Amino acid sequence: MLLELKKVTVSFGGLTAVNNLDLQVDEGMIFAIIGPNGAGKTTILNCISRFYTPCSGQISFKGENLLTKKTHKVLASGISRSFQNVELFSKMTVLDNLLVGLHPSLKSSLLSNAFKTKKNKQEEEAAKEIAFEILELFDLKHHANEEVRNLPFGIQKMIDIGRAIISKPKLLLLDEPVAGMNIEETKKNAELITRLRDEFGITILMIEHDMSLVMNISDRIAVMDFGKKIAEGTVTEVQNNPKVIEAYLGEVQEDVGT
Amino acid sequence: MAGQIIIGGLAAGSLYALAALGLILIFKTSDIVNFAQGEMAMLITFISFTFLTVTKLPYFVSFLLSLVIAFIFGMAVERIFMRPVQKAPILNQIILTFGLYMVFRGVAGIIWGYTPVGFPEALPNKHFNYVGITITINQIFIFVVTTILMLGFYLFFKHTKIGLAMRASSQNIATAKLMGIGVSSVFTRTWGISAILGGIAGILIAPVTFLDPNMMGEVGIKAFAAAILGGFTSLPGAIVGGLLIGVFEGLIAGYVSSELKSVFVFALIILVLYVKPTGILGEKITKKV
Amino acid sequence: MKIKRLQILFISILLLGYPLLVGFSSYFIYVAGLFIIYAIMAMSLNLLTGFGGQISIGHAAFLAIGAYTTAILTLKLGLPFWLNLPLSGVITAIVGFLIGLPAVRLSGHFLAIATLAFGLAIPEIMLKWEGLTGGFAGLFIEKPSLFSSDTSFYYFTTVIALIITWLILNLLKGNFGRAFVAIRESEIAAEAMGVNVSLYKTLMFSISAFFTGIAGSLYAYFVGFISPHDFNMNISLIVLAMIVLGGLASITGSILGAFILTIIPQVADRFPGFTITITGAALILTILFLPNGLISLFNYKWKRKKTENKQLSLEG
Ligand SMILES: Nc1ncnc2c1ncn2[C@@H]1O[C@H](COP(=O)(O)OP(=O)(O)OP(=O)(O)O)[C@@H](O)[C@H]1O
Ligand SMILES: [Mg+2]
Numbered sequence: 001m002l003l004e005l006k007k008v009t010v011s012f013g014g015l016t017a018v019n020n021l022d023l024q025v026d027e028g029m030i031f032a033i034i035g036p037n038g039a040g041k042t043t044i045l046n047c048i049s050r051f052y053t054p055c056s057g058q059i060s061f062k063g064e065n066l067l068t069k070k071t072h073k074v075l076a077s078g079i080s081r082s083f084q085n086v087e088l089f090s091k092m093t094v095l096d097n098l099l100v101g102l103h104p105s106l107k108s109s110l111l112s113n114a115f116k117t118k119k120n121k122q123e124e125e126a127a128k129e130i131a132f133e134i135l136e137l138f139d140l141k142h143h144a145n146e147e148v149r150n151l152p153f154g155i156q157k158m159i160d161i162g163r164a165i166i167s168k169p170k171l172l173l174l175d176e177p178v179a180g181m182n183i184e185e186t187k188k189n190a191e192l193i194t195r196l197r198d199e200f201g202i203t204i205l206m207i208e209h210d211m212s213l214v215m216n217i218s219d220r221i222a223v224m225d226f227g228k229k230i231a232e233g234t235v236t237e238v239q240n241n242p243k244v245i246e247a248y249l250g251e252v253q254e255d256v257g258t
Numbered sequence: 259m260a261g262q263i264i265i266g267g268l269a270a271g272s273l274y275a276l277a278a279l280g281l282i283l284i285f286k287t288s289d290i291v292n293f294a295q296g297e298m299a300m301l302i303t304f305i306s307f308t309f310l311t312v313t314k315l316p317y318f319v320s321f322l323l324s325l326v327i328a329f330i331f332g333m334a335v336e337r338i339f340m341r342p343v344q345k346a347p348i349l350n351q352i353i354l355t356f357g358l359y360m361v362f363r364g365v366a367g368i369i370w371g372y373t374p375v376g377f378p379e380a381l382p383n384k385h386f387n388y389v390g391i392t393i394t395i396n397q398i399f400i401f402v403v404t405t406i407l408m409l410g411f412y413l414f415f416k417h418t419k420i421g422l423a424m425r426a427s428s429q430n431i432a433t434a435k436l437m438g439i440g441v442s443s444v445f446t447r448t449w450g451i452s453a454i455l456g457g458i459a460g461i462l463i464a465p466v467t468f469l470d471p472n473m474m475g476e477v478g479i480k481a482f483a484a485a486i487l488g489g490f491t492s493l494p495g496a497i498v499g500g501l502l503i504g505v506f507e508g509l510i511a512g513y514v515s516s517e518l519k520s521v522f523v524f525a526l527i528i529l530v531l532y533v534k535p536t537g538i539l540g541e542k543i544t545k546k547v
Numbered sequence: 548m549k550i551k552r553l554q555i556l557f558i559s560i561l562l563l564g565y566p567l568l569v570g571f572s573s574y575f576i577y578v579a580g581l582f583i584i585y586a587i588m589a590m591s592l593n594l595l596t597g598f599g600g601q602i603s604i605g606h607a608a609f610l611a612i613g614a615y616t617t618a619i620l621t622l623k624l625g626l627p628f629w630l631n632l633p634l635s636g637v638i639t640a641i642v643g644f645l646i647g648l649p650a651v652r653l654s655g656h657f658l659a660i661a662t663l664a665f666g667l668a669i670p671e672i673m674l675k676w677e678g679l680t681g682g683f684a685g686l687f688i689e690k691p692s693l694f695s696s697d698t699s700f701y702y703f704t705t706v707i708a709l710i711i712t713w714l715i716l717n718l719l720k721g722n723f724g725r726a727f728v729a730i731r732e733s734e735i736a737a738e739a740m741g742v743n744v745s746l747y748k749t750l751m752f753s754i755s756a757f758f759t760g761i762a763g764s765l766y767a768y769f770v771g772f773i774s775p776h777d778f779n780m781n782i783s784l785i786v787l788a789m790i791v792l793g794g795l796a797s798i799t800g801s802i803l804g805a806f807i808l809t810i811i812p813q814v815a816d817r818f819p820g821f822t823i824t825i826t827g828a829a830l831i832l833t834i835l836f837l838p839n840g841l842i843s844l845f846n847y848k849w850k851r852k853k854t855e856n857k858q859l860s861l862e863g
Contacts, residue, residue: 049739075741087739089732091796092725099722100729104741106722110750113721114714120721163740291656293663342835348655352602353791354834360784360827367820471820475780479667482660490657517675524668531661532649 002027002171002203003048008057010043010227017043018054019227025171025220030197030204032214035224036247041207042084044224045173048205049081050074061171076104080169082160084176084207090149094140094159097148098131101166134162138192154185161189165196172196174206178213186210190217215239223247261391263508269397270463271504272404277459277481278488278496279411280452286491287424287448289348290340293355296478297362298335299456300471302328303464304370306457307377317378321461325454332453333446340449341442366471374473377464400462407458408497415493424448476520480507483527489537499537550846554799555712562705566698573697578813580701580769583708586805587762589789590715590798595755596787597795598719600731601650601748602659605666606786609756611673611778613639613763618686618773619679628691628768632707635764636757643756647749666783670775685774688767697769704765711758716798718754727751728796781823785812788826792833794840803842 005023009016018040025031033041046052048059050071059066061079069077080101089097106127108120135141138158148156157177164172177193178186190213196202208214214221214235221238223231231241238244277295284292292298302324309320339358343351384395415421423444459481460474467473484503488495503523511519530537562583569575592606616635620626626634649661673680680686694700718724726747729737738744767773789808794800808826815821833840 051735051738070743071738072741072743075739081739083736083739087733087736089729089736091732092728096725096728100725100737100740100742103722103726108722110718110723110754113723114718116717116721124721167741285656291659293659339831339835346834346838349596349600349602349795350834350838352656352659353787353830356604356784356787357827357830357834360781360788360823361831362827364820364822364824364827368818368824372819479664482663486657486660515675518671521668521671521675524664524671527664528649528661531653531657535652535657 001025002062003205004058004060005044005048006058006060008044008047008054008059010040010047010052010054016227018047021057021224021227021229023222023229025203025205027170027203028197028201029219030193030206030217032218032221033205033207033224034209034211034214034221039224040227041224042175045081045175045205045207048074048173049079075167075169078170079173080164080167080171081173082157082164082175082177084179086153086156086160088148088156088160088163091147093145093147094135094151095128095131095144097159097163098134098166099127101163102127102130105167130166134166138162154181157181157185158189158192161192165200165202168200169202171203171205174204174208176207176209178208178210186213189213193217259512260509261389263512264505265391265393265397267505267508268501269400269504270466270507271484271501272400273459273463273500274477274480274484274503275497275500276404276407276455277477278484278500279493280455280459281481281485282488282490282493282496283424283448283455284452285485288340288344288445290351291355292449292452293352294335294358294362295452295456296460296474296481297359297366298328298331298453299460299477300474301362301366302331302453302457303377303460303469303473304366306461307375307464307469310378317380321380324461325457328453328457329450332450335453336446336449340445344445363471370471372470372472374468374470377461377469379465380462396465403458403462407455411493420444420447424451479520479527480504480523483523483530486527486530487537492537495537551716551799554845555716555802558799558802559705559709562708563702566701571698576697576701578809580697580704582806582809583701583704584762584766584769585786585789585809586802587708587711587765588759588786589793589801589805590712591755591758591762592786593790593796593798593801594715594719594727594758595751597790597797597801598724598731599727599748599751601647601751602655602662603752603755603783604659604663604787605646605669605780605783606662606755606759607778607780607782608666608669609639609643609759610763610766610782611669611773611775612642612756613760614767614773614778615673615680615686615763616760617764617767618688621688622686623679628693632761632764636760639760639763640753640757643752643754643760644749646756647752650748650752651745663780666780670778673775673778680775683774685772686767687772690768690771700769704769707761707765711761712798715758719798723747723750785822785826788830790840792829792840794842795838797840797842797846800840800842804840807841 001024003025005021008018008021010018021044033044035041043052047054048066050066050069053067061077089100106123108123112120132141135144140155140158140162143151143155148159157180161174161177178189181189193204194217197204218235220234221232222229223238223244225247230243230247231238277299281292281295284290305327306320306324309315309323310317315323335358339354343354379396380399381395385392415424459477463477464473467477480503484499485496487499487502506526507519507523510522514522565579566576588606588610592603595601595603613635616638617631620631620634646662646665650658653661674682690700694703726737726742729740729742730744730747734744785808789804790801792807793802793804811825812822815825837843
């Protein structure tokens with residue numbers, strides 16, 4: 001088991017965003033978390049990537065306790081993430097955005113940076129090569145030197161994922177990877193996600209509202225509602241779970257109402 | 259001696275509290291810290307001085323007239339300078355208010371020069387002794403003005419729609435919109451009211467500091483200290499913070515060194531910001547990711 | 548990238564030839580030396596504020612610490628010049644590190660307030676600490692014997708400034724510079740990408756303070772006299788104005804801004820209130836109408852020309 005959450009509870013003031021959650025993600029899976037808005041999905045990712053600290057419960061990764069890790073140490077331990085509302089460095093170029101993703105693996109010191117030593121130059125060159133491999137994979141090479149803020153949202157989402165995988169993580173957390181994308185882009189991204197798992201061996205924990213994507217590519221699905229996990233299982237198991245149907249029907253009716 | 263220092267500290271502190279209140283009102287409604295607040299107050303004090311000396315108006319007439327001008331001035335600054343950067347990066351907003359700070363200071367120097375001049379007190383001087391502590395009639399006047407203003411604000415915020423909207427933090431501006439309040443007019447009026455508060459502080463403190471373009475440098479930073487002690491978003495916090503700063507500064511001047519009293523206030527600011535950025539009355543918040 | 552190189556090459560040639568142009572006039576060399584020292588300071592501040600997104604309203608305090616370190620080490624301990632210069636940088640960097648600590652927890656306005664308080668406190672402390680600093684009367688420092696004339700020290704300052712420019716440009720291009728800009732753009736994403744945001748913020752403050760400290764040391768030698776008043780709030784604000792007017796996050800912009808705002812006070816200081824008014828107005832107008840600074844005008848034209856050329860060659 002790669003990632004395990006045990007009895008995790010997160011609250012903000014009076015609001016319990018995640019309530020006593022157990023979750024297990026095995027290596028090589030595409031694991032999806034679904035659930036209505038405000039169910040606490042992003043909060044879970046924020047706990048795993050250590051932006052939030054749960055008020056109780058345990059999180060372990062490869063058997064190690066994650067909760068003792070600082071936020072900036074999470075990437076080096078093999079967990080990377082994308083963001084729900086792309087958190088790119090918008091005034092940096094696409095290439096530089098990717099290179100920041102390599103930050104923990106760039107070892108040359110402040111002085112060798114400042115004096116541009118040979119070692120530093122070599123390291124930079126090697127890093128750029130890796131970045132171009134990613135750009136190739138995402139078919140974004142021609143955008144390499146453009147500022148991210150000038151690119152369409154769909155492409156920004158791709159760069160966000162690219163930046164997350166450049167460090168070759170073991171576990172990738174994706175927060176709504178296809179939100180705001182058209183059908184074409186969604187298809188392309190679905191392929192990409194499966195490729196990441198199959199070719200690069202990256203385990204994926206994904207939050208997504210697009211049901212067809214979730215049902216198509218996930219190995220396992222957890223359903224959240226009001227901070228609680230109300231169901232978990234394979235695609236068919238979840239699809240036939242009466243609780244899930246209820247939660248989603250309830251939501252649909254609300255949507256119609258407003 | 260301590261009692262005497264505390265009375266003096268409370269009087270000065272009331273004025274810091276008024277200036278801090280102005281800062282906080284603007285910060286709460288529009289997420290902007292107005293670094294030019296003190297300089298705006300200084301200009302208003304000069305205007306009041308001009309009414310007093312050039313047009314020879316009575317004290318209270320020039321006092322009120324300059325507050326009317328303060329209101330218009332504050333609104334004009336918001337409309338002309340702050341409106342265009344409302345959505346700009348915070349850095350740009352900070353820099354803009356520092357630009358205003360410099361221009362106001364410079365312009366005051368060009369018009370009125372840099373020689374400090376005396377400024378009359380509100381009431382003819384008289385003092386009372388009570389258990390060995392002397393209190394002047396002008397100190398009493400400051401307490402009365404501050405108390406009236408605080409009460410006025412309290413009622414205004416509690417019972418008027420626009421007051422409610424002003425009290426709402428910027429996150430709740432959307433709600434204010436739903437209540438049918440023009441948000442942009444709230445911003446504008448907030449700047450107007452903040453300028454009035456600063457102006458009152460400036461006019462009442464000028465007899466002590468003397469009047470010159472740099473007079474609000476120190477007062478301004480003490481208003482910041484007051485606001486920070488109070489957590490920068492709490493109106494009562496500003497008042498408590500102001501009074502504390504006034505007394506703290508008095509005690510340092512009395513028992514440590516009068517030349518170093520500002521340094522201690524500066525150090526206090528850095529310390530509070532470092533140890534408890536949300537102020538002594540503030541609470542912890544989790545940054546939303 | 549290339550255009551920046553060219554601009555800097557042009558500037559350095561101009562600086563090295565300048566004493567000949569003005570016939571070694573001591574006043575003109577004095578002004579040019581000041582400009583170079585302020586340019587170092589502006590670049591350092593731009594590294595912190597323009598690139599790193601961390602505002603500092605009290606940067607003159609770092610200049611003061613650098614200058615006083617040099618003066619005190621020279622006068623009280625008799626240390627030589629080649630030791631004083633780096634030591635001033637290091638000591639200022641240590642103070643910068645301490646001031647950077649609050650920055651870890653503060654953002655935007657509150658960092659501005661904290662650095663403002665720092666900038667106000669340092670000159671007052673120096674004023675009061677007479678035994679060490681000479682208080683109001685200030686301190687006199689002689690130029691090092693190796694560069695005892697104004698012109699030779701001017702050349703020395705120019706060389707140091709060029710080295711610092713090179714170092715800063717290297718830093719910005721590498722891993723550290725990327726991390727600094729990343730922090731400005733999104734602290735959350737930077738942290739998620741493994742950047743130790745707290746450490747890097749304090750690092751930025753230290754580096755910026757280090758170079759400003761060097762500038763302070765050069766200032767002490769070059770001007771020959773320092774007093775607390777030389778490092779008041781106005782200086783901090785003028786240097787802030789330099790980087791805004793020239794261009795935030797632009798090294799050549801810092802140099803351009805330093806140039807303009809070193810010249811203006813030379814003329815405007817004769818009329819009290821004018822320097823500060825003009826500088827403030829420059830700040831306001833830049834923020835309102837040209838948020839990327841004057842340098843964006845140059846770079847913009849250059850870029851357009853380059854794409855035009857490309858199109859031409861494609862057609863041809
Ligand atoms: N830092 C925070 N402070 C206060 N409340 C928070 C914070 N972060 C999240 N919340 C609250 O926790 C609840 C769960 O939020 P979360 O973002 O996890 O939902 P979600 O399932 O990701 O929803 P969506 O599908 O809309 O992205 C919400 O009510 C949200 O407002
Ligand atoms: Mg979410």
